[in-house]
Amino acid sequence: MRVGIVGLGYVGLPLAVAFAEAGCDVVGVDIDAARVAALGEGRSHVEDIAGARLQLVLDRCEFTTRFVELHEADAILVCVPTPLTRNREPDLGPLLGAARDLAGVVRRGQTVILESTTFPGTTREHMVPLLEESGLQAGVDFALAFSPERVDPGRTDYTLRTTPKVVGGLTPACTEAAAGVYGAVCDHLVPVSTPEVAELSKLLENIFRSVNIALVNEMAVLADRMGIDVWEVVEAASTKPYGFMRFEPGPGMGGHCLPVDPFYLTWKAREYDLSTEFIELAGKVNQQMPYFCLEKAERALNDAGKPVRGARVLVLGVSYKAGVGDIRESPALKIIRLLHERGADLSYHDPHVPELPELGLASSPLPAAADGVDLAIIVTAHPSVDHRDITERAQLTLDLRGVTRGLGAAALQL
Numbered sequence: 302m303r304v305g306i307v308g309l310g311y312v313g314l315p316l317a318v319a320f321a322e323a324g325c326d327v328v329g330v331d332i333d334a335a336r337v338a339a340l341g342e343g344r345s346h347v348e349d350i351a352g353a354r355l356q357l358v359l360d361r362c363e364f365t366t367r368f369v370e371l372h373e374a375d376a377i378l379v380c381v382p383t384p385l386t387r388n389r390e391p392d393l394g395p396l397l398g399a400a401r402d403l404a405g406v407v408r409r410g411q412t413v414i415l416e417s418t419t420f421p422g423t424t425r426e427h428m429v430p431l432l433e434e435s436g437l438q439a440g441v442d443f444a445l446a447f448s449p450e451r452v453d454p455g456r457t458d459y460t461l462r463t464t465p466k467v468v469g470g471l472t473p474a475c476t477e478a479a480a481g482v483y484g485a486v487c488d489h490l491v492p493v494s495t496p497e498v499a500e501l502s503k504l505l506e507n508i509f510r511s512v513n514i515a516l517v518n519e520m521a522v523l524a525d526r527m528g529i530d531v532w533e534v535v536e537a538a539s540t541k542p543y544g545f546m547r548f549e550p551g552p553g554m555g556g557h558c559l560p561v562d563p564f565y566l567t568w569k570a571r572e573y574d575l576s577t578e579f580i581e582l583a584g585k586v587n588q589q590m591p592y593f594c595l596e597k598a599e600r601a602l603n604d605a606g607k608p609v610r611g612a613r614v615l616v617l618g619v620s621y622k623a624g625v626g627d628i629r630e631s632p633a634l635k636i637i638r639l640l641h642e643r644g645a646d647l648s649y650h651d652p653h654v655p656e657l658p659e660l661g662l663a664s665s666p667l668p669a670a671a672d673g674v675d676l677a678i679i680v681t682a683h684p685s686v687d688h689r690d691i692t693e694r695a696q697l698t699l700d701l702r703g704v705t706r707g708l709g710a711a712a713l714q715l
Contacts, residue, residue, distance in 0.1 A: 449503030469499030553632030555621025610644030618681025626653030
């Protein structure tokens, strides 16, 4: 089988490597010429794909900027970004652009699958008319389906092969064709009746997390006001063996999915005269958490008789989650900006993020960076960092992730 991948980011590249490892020939297309050139030399920009792993399958992979190379592929998987505009509305520009380019190369007998997270109806209402500009009919001349990506960067217990794959085709035959493609790299397939079911299922997964993170974050703010240890509350509630799922408070949400995907559904809901207030409230709560964290930092310094202005503050971890270098929507960036506005003397350490050019900062090496700082703030708890040592070197430590609990370390908690 020859598989085409459109978009070679954190979703597309792992797919390309997985299909190549399964013995398929792969054509990867990306509009970033520098990225294409690097991949052709075996240099990966995705942390989950080591360069050594990519190099082992280079003989089965062709990386290019030319869509025409997809014409001979048996299946084409579309994995382009679906971001938000400044007004927090869906930006389908990359997706629609890819569909227009595919219309010029799609042929009879191919299977086209959209993986990019989007609102229900995108496959049927946007992909179909654009692809049919080729003169071919979707569901008749070529198969079309939606299969949402389920990528959790840095995770090793659930992989592409072991994570169930939801597939919804335009017709039953389309679903069968798409499932046949994924059968090469996924052990468990979950066929559903329509693309819309598959599209909405992805949004439900991410909204579920967003809402529950917002709930526990709101509890953290209330517990702080009441003088109650929210971490002890979470641990106690987690002993219940049914009816409760543990979520932990933190400085907010980041990454490629949770801060973005729910707004695809809230936008679509307006078409049906429905305001998704619950979902939007969750977004609002999570977006406010960096301000609460700033308040905690100001209070910690004030209690020590120090103003924020001029205080030496070290931020530990600026990526959105532990173990990865992705800073998209990271709450750490907001916290840094807020502290900078208040005159703090800022530095940061992150083993996965060597520099923050937009903020004019570079990662400071440990342990020296922590020596004598007025306040160290643990925003993202990377496993390679000795957080107990940080608490011993810094004059004050504010732990926003609960990582110092149980270490016998002197740290203020979220």
